[in-house]
Amino acid sequence: MAERPAIVWFRNDLRTEDNPALHAARETGAPVIPIYILDKDIAHFPGAASLWWLHHSLSSLAGDLKNAGAKLIYRSGKSADVLKSLVKETNAEHVFWNRRYYAKHVEIDKDLKSDLKAGGVAVETFNGTLLREPWEVETASGGPYRVYTPFWKALKQLGPARAHMRPNLRKIVGPANPPKSEKLASWNLLPVNPDWATEIAETWSPGEQGARDRLNHFLNDNINDYADGRDRPDKDFTSRLSPHLSFGEIGPLQIWSAVHDKMADGKVSDKAAMKFLSEVAWRDFSYNLLFYNDDLPDKPLRENFANYPWRDDRDGLKAWRKGETGYPIVDAGMRQLWRTGWMHNRVRMIVASFLIKDLLIPWQKGEAWFWDTLVDADLANNSASWQWVAGCGADASPYFRIFNPVSQGEKFDPEGQYVREFVPELKNLPAKYIHAPWKAPESVLEEADIVLGKSYPNPIIDHAKARERALEGYKEIKSA
DNA sequence: TGAAATGTTGGGGCG
DNA sequence: ACGCCCCAACATTTC
Numbered sequence: 001m002a003e004r005p006a007i008v009w010f011r012n013d014l015r016t017e018d019n020p021a022l023h024a025a026r027e028t029g030a031p032v033i034p035i036y037i038l039d040k041d042i043a044h045f046p047g048a049a050s051l052w053w054l055h056h057s058l059s060s061l062a063g064d065l066k067n068a069g070a071k072l073i074y075r076s077g078k079s080a081d082v083l084k085s086l087v088k089e090t091n092a093e094h095v096f097w098n099r100r101y102y103a104k105h106v107e108i109d110k111d112l113k114s115d116l117k118a119g120g121v122a123v124e125t126f127n128g129t130l131l132r133e134p135w136e137v138e139t140a141s142g143g144p145y146r147v148y149t150p151f152w153k154a155l156k157q158l159g160p161a162r163a164h165m166r167p168n169l170r171k172i173v174g175p176a177n178p179p180k181s182e183k184l185a186s187w188n189l190l191p192v193n194p195d196w197a198t199e200i201a202e203t204w205s206p207g208e209q210g211a212r213d214r215l216n217h218f219l220n221d222n223i224n225d226y227a228d229g230r231d232r233p234d235k236d237f238t239s240r241l242s243p244h245l246s247f248g249e250i251g252p253l254q255i256w257s258a259v260h261d262k263m264a265d266g267k268v269s270d271k272a273a274m275k276f277l278s279e280v281a282w283r284d285f286s287y288n289l290l291f292y293n294d295d296l297p298d299k300p301l302r303e304n305f306a307n308y309p310w311r312d313d314r315d316g317l318k319a320w321r322k323g324e325t326g327y328p329i330v331d332a333g334m335r336q337l338w339r340t341g342w343m344h345n346r347v348r349m350i351v352a353s354f355l356i357k358d359l360l361i362p363w364q365k366g367e368a369w370f371w372d373t374l375v376d377a378d379l380a381n382n383s384a385s386w387q388w389v390a391g392c393g394a395d396a397s398p399y400f401r402i403f404n405p406v407s408q409g410e411k412f413d414p415e416g417q418y419v420r421e422f423v424p425e426l427k428n429l430p431a432k433y434i435h436a437p438w439k440a441p442e443s444v445l446e447e448a449d450i451v452l453g454k455s456y457p458n459p460i461i462d463h464a465k466a467r468e469r470a471l472e473g474y475k476e477i478k479s480a
Numbered sequence: 481t482g483a484a485a486t487g488t489t490g491g492g493g494c495g
Numbered sequence: 496a497c498g499c500c501c502c503a504a505c506a507t508t509t510c
Contacts, residue, residue: 231481349481388481400510401482408482467483471510487507494499 004093020126047372060207070174098128211244242376300392329409341375409435
């Protein structure tokens with residue numbers, strides 16, 4: 001082989017379009033070796049639902065790369081070691097990757113970069129994940145933003161990192177003899193025995209094409225209802241792009257640009273477009289928080305929350321996980337999560353508030369469950385959002401903002417259709433009682449074929465009392 | 481990107 | 496006609 005190859009290390013950027021690292025590799029004109037490394041020892045290794053997605057996403061990426069002309073190499077082990085040995089083995093001249101933002105991952109990348117450079121390898125890294133790098137969006141006085149609204153204003157003003165997307169690659173040249181690869185199937189990323197992913201598989205299409213389809217569907221059919229309808233779990237007005245974004249099958253820049261194209265065509269109102277993009281920008285904000293706060297996934301940003309009188313309530317946690325709290329909107333959300341790997345955002349806030357403020361279970365327990373069960377589990381979003389609900393994060397919801405699961409249900413699922421779908425044992429209950437079955441007269445329950453405490457649980461806690469208790473705890477840490 | 485408690489206002493019933 | 500009370504509706508405050 002005359003020419004020394006260029007390696008592209010794929011991580012959470014599993015796409016061929018507008019992928020700066022992949023494009024840079026192709027620009028060299030050298031044979032391209034794309035690699036994905038499964039590193040089981042890495043901090044925050046993906047949860048089970050994410051691994052299901054990862055399998056399909058990798059398989060889709062491998063297909064796209066193969067069609068373009070290159071073979072995706074699978075290897076497992078400590079990522080720095082694997083990459084260094086691949087460089088040695090192939091005598092690679094270049095290594096490219098798109099950056100990560102969690103301290104423990106940044107450290108690995110930084111060390112690897114300097115090691116490779118010391119060995120004479122050209123390493124270049126890029127922004128393949130965010131609208132803007134964290135250090136590009138700074139307050140007037142020079143630090144990172146800690147409040148969302150000014151952050152969003154600054155980001156809008158600055159605009160996205162690239163105005164023009166890099167096109168989908170149709171041709172990449174790989175080496176004549178590609179390096180050895182493990183088999184994706186041998187990684188056992190898919191569940192067996194039991195296979196709990198059947199409904200997840202019916203709900204989602206992992207991969208770059210699936211991401212494109214989802215974006216087009218949203219832009220054509222739903223975005224104009226987004227601003228008013230996005231809070232309705234019984235409707236389909238959200239983009240559902242989160243897992244695709246999480247794995248980088250699509251980037252926020254592509255979304256930004258597609259939305260602006262639709263606006264320019266007059267197909268999408270400014271209000272709807274900006275509302276949606278501001279939600280996409282929350283993701284950038286979360287990555288900022290993660291980048292500047294090493295402990296974001298583990299420790300409250302507001303340190304006094306470490307002293308909050310949390311309870312160790314195993315039964316409560318179990319009921320919450322299984323969707324058996326006796327509060328229909330909470331249970332519907334938790335079961336939607338379990339069955340489909342995803343939960344509507346409004347309901348995420350409701351179930352999180354319930355775990356933290358009604359059950360007084362530490363937010364990290366909820367974060368861990370979401371990490372394992374969400375197909376869109378994203379370290380920055382997950383950590384920042386749990387801290388937001390708990391009231392201990394940056395620009396957080398105040399602690400005393402406690403959701404009432406009944407009134408939230410009545411407000412955002414007024415007919416009870418969302419509850420009916422995911423809590424089928426309540427499906428015959430009239431809308432009037434569906435968010436508070438314990439208030440239904442005996443005759444109504446009988447008519448609906450419900451025996452509280454048997455076919456559906458009684459509330460595991462009295463919300464009004466729980467609210468008082470949570471506020472008491474807040475007083476404690478405030479005075480401390 | 482709350483909810484509950486408390487305060488204010490104004491219309492209607494009624495003596 | 497008038498004052499008084501009740502209470503719904505709305506606004507403000509508090510957690």
